[in-house]
Amino acid sequence: MxxxxxxxxxxxxxxxxxxxxxxxxxxxxxxxxxxxxxxxxxxxxxxxxxxxxxxxxxxxxxxxxxxxxxxxxxxxxxxxxxxxxxxxxxxxxxxxxxxxxxxxxxxxxxxxxxxxxxxxxxxxxxxxxxxxxxxxxxxxxxxxxxxxxxxxxxxxAGITAYHAVKKAMPYTYPGTTAVVVGIGGLGHFGVQLMKVMTPATVIALDTSRERLQFAESLGADKVALAGDDGGVAEILKLTGGRGADIILDFVAESGTPAFALKYLRQARGGTYITIGYGGDIRPTTLDLISKEFNIIGSIVxxxxxxxxxxxxxxxxxxxxxxxxxxxxxxxxxxxxxxxxxxxxxxxxxxxx
Ligand SMILES: [Zn+2]
Ligand SMILES: [Zn+2]
Missing domain, CATH: 3.90.180.10 (Medium-chain alcohol dehydrogenases, catalytic domain)
Incomplete structure (x- = not known):
């Protein structure tokens, strides 16, 4: 063969x-x-x-x-x-x-x-x-x-997004805002599954307008274009300055984890889940304890x-x-x- x-x-x-x-x-x-x-x-x-x-x-x-x-x-x-x-x-x-x-x-x-x-x-x-x-x-x-x-x-792609969304589920409640980073093969499932499985408001984040339109067609509540600042300002604006409660990072390279930490919930108890890989995430231990951030990895x-x-x-x-x-x-x-x-x-x- x-x-x-x-x-x-x-x-x-x-x-x-x-x-x-x-x-x-x-x-x-x-x-x-x-x-x-x-x-x-x-x-x-x-x-x-x-x-x-x-x-x-x-x-x-x-x-x-x-x-x-x-x-x-x-x-x-x-x-x-x-x-x-x-x-x-x-x-x-x-x-x-x-x-x-x-x-x-x-x-x-x-x-x-x-x-x-x-x-x-x-x-x-x-x-x-x-x-x-x-x-x-x-x-x-x-x-x-x-x-x-x-x-x-x-x-x-599907099972990997599903597993990550299941990890996010215990942290969601009506009023939760979740950012899905990267609307590609996995992220396009991530948007749909967050809407089907949780009550979260879903913001799709991508560098491409075409993929953001695609995310809207899949049910994303809001979209944010990742420019030079990785979408930080836009997400803070969309969340009234609070930032995201949950981030599903389907990219996790090209600087997305560092940007994500900037718009992770500004108050307490935010959850960053990485499904993508290739980059680094460097929260300080002070961030982790003072804001009680959860950093979670997810595979398949x-x-x-x-x-x-x-x-x-x-x-x-x-x-x-x-x-x-x-x-x-x-x-x-x-x-x-x-x-x-x-x-x-x-x-x-x-x-x-
Ligand atoms: Zn794969
Ligand atoms: Zn076995």
């Missing part, structure tokens, strides 16, 4: 990542599942992987491996212990391959599985390919006849959360905005994302 694999760091996308022929994945374990990829989402993390941002954190994975951690498609083959899945079933995949037996797995904290593998990130082959191997535990079956292709971004989400999100989508309460690219044009899709030209989420569709 064809697969787009990361061969070396820090080159142009079509040089670092190469489309090559590799053997089809095979069932080797009783719970293995092979999925024919319908759509594979293009994530900023894929760009960061090419840039070696994750190299050390992932324990220097062996190259090459196939990118793609946001996958949906159809069941192709299953191991002998798998029940309830048959060839042709439409499915969406939790991003991790988990054991189901360790303590984190048993408490539903899939992201912390002690034997977890992360296809598309840690050297395990991901979904920029015709087929992907995962395990039964990662599979969420979709209703018969569902087209899984446009749903792929729920598998990472659990299998149950992805199931809940798919239910919200089924109910028509959360929509996805996806732009499809032929998979052979993965380099163009990465470049368009890098330039900020993709509205919503890019999805690669196998064209071979």
């Amino acid at each position: 064809k697969a787009a694999r990361l061969y070396e760091y820090n080159k142009d996308f079509d040089e670092s990542v190469r489309l090559v022929d590799v053997p089809d994945p095979e069932i080797t374990g009783p719970s293995d599942v092979i999925v024919k990829i319908g759509g594979a989402g293009v994530c900023r993390t894929d760009i960061h992987l090419v840039q070696a941002v994750w190299q050390e954190a992932l324990g220097d994975p062996r190259l090459p491996y196939t990118l793609g951690h946001e996958n949906a498609g159809w069941i192709e083959a299953v191991g002998p212990a798998v029940t309830g899945l048959a060839k042709g079933d439409p499915v969406i995949l939790h991003p991790l391959i988990t054991c189901g037996l360790c303590r984190p797995c048993r408490t539903g904290y899939d992201m912390a599985c002690e034997a977890g593998k992360f296809p598309g990130l840690d050297g395990t082959d991901g979904g920029y390919a015709q087929y992907l191997k995962t395990s039964e535990r990662a599979v969420i079956k979709l209703a018969p006849g569902t087209d899984p292709v446009p749903l792929a971004p729920f598998a990472d 989400g659990s299998y149950s959360e992805l199931s809940e999100l798919m239910e919200l989508n089924r109910q028509g309460r959360v929509h996805i905005s996806a732009t499809t690219f032929p998979m052979s044009e993965y380099a163009r899709a990465l470049l368009e994302l890098d330039k900020g030209h993709v509205l919503g989420r890019g999805v690669l569709v196998p064209d071979f």
